[in-house]
Amino acid sequence: MELIIQEDNSEELTPRVDNVEEYIRKLEDGDISEKTKEMEEYEKETGRYAIWRNVVTESFKRWLKGEKIYNRDKERISLYVTDKTKSKWQNFIKDSNYSTISKLIRNSVKTFIEDFHKKEIDQEISKINPKTVSNISHALKEPLTSIKGYSQLLIENHSNKLNENVLETIRNIFDQSILLENKIIKFLDNIKQPSQSPDILLIEDDLATIRLITSYFESKGYNCKGVVSGSKGIEELKNSTPKVILLDIILPDLSGYDICKTIKSDNDYKSIPVFFLTAIAGSEVEKKLDETKADGYILKPFNFSDFEEIFEILNNKSS
Missing domain, CATH: 3.40.50.2300 (Response regulator)
Structure with a gap:
């Protein structure tokens, strides 16, 4: 069967006007001749016409009822799945935080892509020679240690001789150096070194x-x-x-x-x-x-x- 991936609006909707049916009837009967604020809001949000060739569009009607209408830069995708698969997805969203199948699929694809790229990065990192890692660590930490050390020295021993703006700048340098040092340590710790086989x-x-x-x-x-x-x-x-x-x-x-x-x-x-x-x-x-x-x-x-x-x-x- 074909499953159309678009927003499922089965949850309770909030109408955008007080009496939707009455509002639509007035539009169709020509009782409302001027462009209303709802029309302007809809066209700005979706890039679609509220009325086309003197006919109220179906998407505008759905929008008035509270449905989400995507703008023209979004494209509808069709998937062919079995009834069993569709049923599994529907059962899953009932027991989860996903309110629609489309949200489930979008988040699943997003997570898959993120994990895929992370694995690619991890694979590249794991190829780094241990000696290279050691050299990187030394090259990054040595100047950072000096910056952090001298900043701390100025703050602790010479704060009374510095004006407030200079002192605040030094404190900021010290704080940022600690943050950067922690990031470097975390990055280097995440590099998987090949385990050494025993003799x-x-x-x-x-x-x-x-x-x-x-x-x-x-x-x-x-x-x-x-x-x-x-x-x-x-x-x-x-x-x-x-x-x-x-x-x-x-x-x-x-x-x-x-x-x-x-x-x-x-x-x-x-x-x-x-x-x-x-x-x-x-x-x-x-x-x-x-x-x-x-x-x-x-x-x-x-x-x-x-x-x-x-x-x-x-x-x-x-x-």
């Missing part, structure tokens, strides 16, 4: 082991992130790409063997080296290497020298 993802349910290993790798200049369950490890992989994964086999939710199979069967992750970190006997772990496609294993309790192969991988990927 090592450690999937281990023992917090003490996580603290020990992360501290050790960080002391060597590598970023190590620890998570306490298999599901959290898989979730972390959706947001980052570590260079190496250290994986406990016995976890509270998933088997390390199954997690490794999942990683190695995924084209996005299968190239990431996975090493089991476990207290299970080495002979048992070796039986699972082919099946899980793990790259190796480290037994608990471990020595830090056991991580030499991990460092070799990290160094090769860094070079």
Whole structure:
């Protein structure tokens, strides 16, 4: 069906003259020969004629009854929608602040366009290099800090030596510098910086082991992130790409063997080296290497020298 998008005047209308029907009858019978103030107001508001070729126009009649008549710079748009869609829209406006379907559509389109442009801007902003952001911040804040600082100094220490006009100007400069500084901070905070992937993802349910290993790798200049369950490890992989994964086999939710199979069967992750970190006997772990496609294993309790192969991988990927 065709849905004409124009103002729906189903709400109660306020007539523009006391007795609309009587007023229209007098116009049609020629009892009113001079242009009335209502005619002038209507023609000024809409750009249309109230009377055309001695006939009272239908739009003028509707206007007299209180309807909104758009001027000529507005264009009527037709949409073809199903009865089901129209019914949904009508039900929605009954339960909302929208009094008409046309208002609902206009506001929906406006919101969509605004959101679309905002997303475009956010995408462009997200491409800005972090170093560039830092340089922008420094370039903007450094002179602003000086302006704010000297203004405050003059206000606090020399206000009695300045005439009122000069003092008011300095106060205004100080206030505006604070406003500008807040805007700069807000803008820079909204720039989404790309998250840094950890060098090592450690999937281990023992917090003490996580603290020990992360501290050790960080002391060597590598970023190590620890998570306490298999599901959290898989979730972390959706947001980052570590260079190496250290994986406990016995976890509270998933088997390390199954997690490794999942990683190695995924084209996005299968190239990431996975090493089991476990207290299970080495002979048992070796039986699972082919099946899980793990790259190796480290037994608990471990020595830090056991991580030499991990460092070799990290160094090769860094070079």
